[in-house]
Amino acid sequence: MDAIGFKFILFMITALVVIVSSVLMATRKNPIHSALWMIVTFFAMAVIYLLLNAQFIAVAQVMVYAGAIMMLILFVIMMVNMDKGDEKKTTKAPWSFGKKMAAALLMVILLVELLFGALFYRMTARVGDYPADAVAAVGNAKTVGALLYGQYLFPFEVASILLLIGIVGAVVIAKRNK
Amino acid sequence: MFQEIPSGLCLVLSGIIFSIGAIGAITRRNVIVIFMCIELMLNAVNLAFIASGNAFSSMDGAVFVFFIMTVAAVEAAVGLAIFVMVFRLQGTVNADEVNLLKG
Known part of the structure; x- marks a missing residue:
């Protein structure tokens, strides 16, 4: 093969x-x-x-x-x-047949739309500066790291603040009240 | 060198996974399963980013996926803390039974 x-x-x-x-x-x-x-x-x-x-x-x-x-x-x-x-023991009534069919139809439309876009939309963009061979010569992690600490430094810092807020927020929300 | 996988196939796979996630998020009632379906949809978007980045020999796709992963991790931490809190207050994680805001 x-x-x-x-x-x-x-x-x-x-x-x-x-x-x-x-x-x-x-x-x-x-x-x-x-x-x-x-x-x-x-x-x-x-x-x-x-x-x-x-x-x-x-x-x-x-x-x-x-x-x-x-x-x-x-x-x-x-x-x-x-x-x-448990979803079986809910007090609410299960979905009616019409509601189920409407949801299924909606999902089929979504799937067809996505597949249509994926198959028939011709993407046009400027070819970037990182062909697979050149990246493999330097190393993938090294290339991503150079981009993160170079061109995308500000979003990277914002992401770190977001993580900090996430940690503090999770602790504050889940803390058991005395 | 190995031949590349056609990017159209990856985008089709991404669309299928996104649809599965959307179906799950709409039809399931357990909030934790809904949350996992949302993670699945995020993953489908990640796959689309990586596939297009690979097709255009660009590294931006990988960088965007990195940020999406960061946001997903924060979302998981805060969201699951909220689920634990809702379970303590309401005694259930069924999305239909949660009616804290109802007067």
Whole structure:
């Protein structure tokens, strides 16, 4: 098998894994099962990022999403009592047939629109200064780092303040009142 | 060198994942699952950014994804703190049962 086919086949398999695991994530009744399928989705997305020459983002995906965010979500799922949030035992009436059909129609329209845009819209842009070979020669993380601390320094600083506010806000909100 | 994956395929995959996330966010009632569906939609957008950045041999896609990840992390911390608080006050995480603002 030649190298061209290998990358494409790997992409197709990973894309299938992403779609199947995200459908399972959205449909499982048990939130913990949802969270575990979400982790599978995130890892498969990291593989796709690797195939698209974004090594730094792939590692950040595994560390931030699959590591930090999903761990936080699993903690909260285990902290709150899920029996009381059960979707079956709700006091509200389930959706009527017409409402379900309207939602399904809306979603089909959304999907068709997105696919139409993805397949038929010809993107035109100036080709950038970072072809894959040149980036690979320097190193992907090094290139991203040079951009973050150079051209995007101000947004980077704003992001750090945002993270600080997030930490303080989470502690303030979740603090148990005496 | 390996041949690149056509960017159209990545955008199609991104659209499919976004739709799955949107369907989940609308139909589910558990706020934590809704939150995970929103994370999935954010991931679909990240994939679109990376795919276009790769297609145009630009690094801006990766930088934008970095910032989106930052915002997603902050959102996760604050959002989950709010869910814990709502659970303490209301005793439920079902989105239909939460009616704190109702008089």
